[in-house]
Amino acid sequence: MTDPGRSAPDFDAIPVIDLSDLDDPAGPGADTVQQLGRAAQEVGFLLVVNHGVPDETFRALHEAAQRFFAQPDVVKHEVYIGNSSNHRGYVPIGEEVFAGATPDLKEAYDLSIDLPADHPEYLAGNPLLGPNQWPDLPGFAEAVTEYYDEVFGLGSRLLAAFARYLELDPATFLGSVTQPPSQLRLIHYPYNPDARDRPGIGAHTDYEALTLLKPTAPGLEVMNGRGDWIDVPYREDAIVVNIGDLLEVWTNGAFVATSHRVRKVAEERYSYPLFFSVDYDTVVSPLTVSDSDVARYEPLHAGEHLFAQTAQSFAYLRRRIEAGDLVLPDGARPLYSLGRESSLVGESK
Secondary structure (H helix, E strand, O other): OOOOOOOOOOOOOOOEEEOOOOOOOOOOHHHHHHHHHHHHHHOOEEEEEOOOOOHHHHHHHHHHHHHHHOOOHHHHHHHEHHHOOOOOEEEOOOOEOOOOOOOOOOEEEEEOOEOOOOOHHHHOOOOOOEOOOOOOOOOHHHHHHHHHHHHHHHHHHHHHHHHHHOOOOOHHHHOOOOOOOOEEEEEEEOOOOOOOOOOOOOOEOOOOOEEEEEEOOOOEEEEOOOOOEEEOOOOOOOEEEEEOHHHHHHOOOOOOOOOEEEOOOOOOEEEEEEEEOOOOOOEEOOOOOOOOOOOOOOOEEHHHHHHHHHHOOEHHHHHHHHOOOOOOOOOOOOOOOOOOOOOOHHHOO
């Protein structure tokens, strides 16, 4: 492991890492762990291939998403996310707004770990845990759940590998991954012949520990330390992985949640990110991973951070805040106040 005190400020390409040997920690997998760790430390973004998620599982997910979004708006609104008390369901165009930006031209369907309606956390009013709001579409729930489970398993393997790179017991991270509100989003960007890109629109970091993204077309860009936007190459056989806010704080800045955005293009495309989080009540405190380290971040309550960021970026939740029906957690951070553009707590206040 190189010095984890600061991430390297500059990069001009996104690394591609083969995971074929990842589960052989005493053999070639040790080199794979080093590649993963360096990518997380120096770039914050990487592509993984031979990742173990079956092609047929993704194809079934994609077919299910296409069927869902092809339905009339009135049908999709039967599972509108604003009908949910735990942030699950259909997100129409204009519902989600990034910090300081106009709404993105996209629609989505959001889900997470599917807990029963009589689960104690849901009954107690947890804003992110409980049942999914499934559409009445044959085979949809089954295809989506199978993909969710496969990619969640990959996220667990990667989180364990990142721990090993930092010379930590994998349980340091995975011990807090028992019932997390990790969200899978099915995102549809309709064909838009009038698409015009504007610098800075949509730039953000992700709130959770990791993101595992499977897109159907190029368009993703990441910001390097010079403030330049670098294209993430599109590969049909790859899953894009990036570091989120929680892992930046947890590793005390050894890994950085790199700012990224999606360029506005005319073509229709789909995007399927799994935002891999940790258990709602986990308090993520900076780990000192070298003798010279001092804690450079304040601890974050994982669930409250995730909910506060979500509530500030969705129109239906902002309306509830304005009406006094919803209150942000104490100490809620402003949207996108971590990452390459403002990586230290003292610089983001």
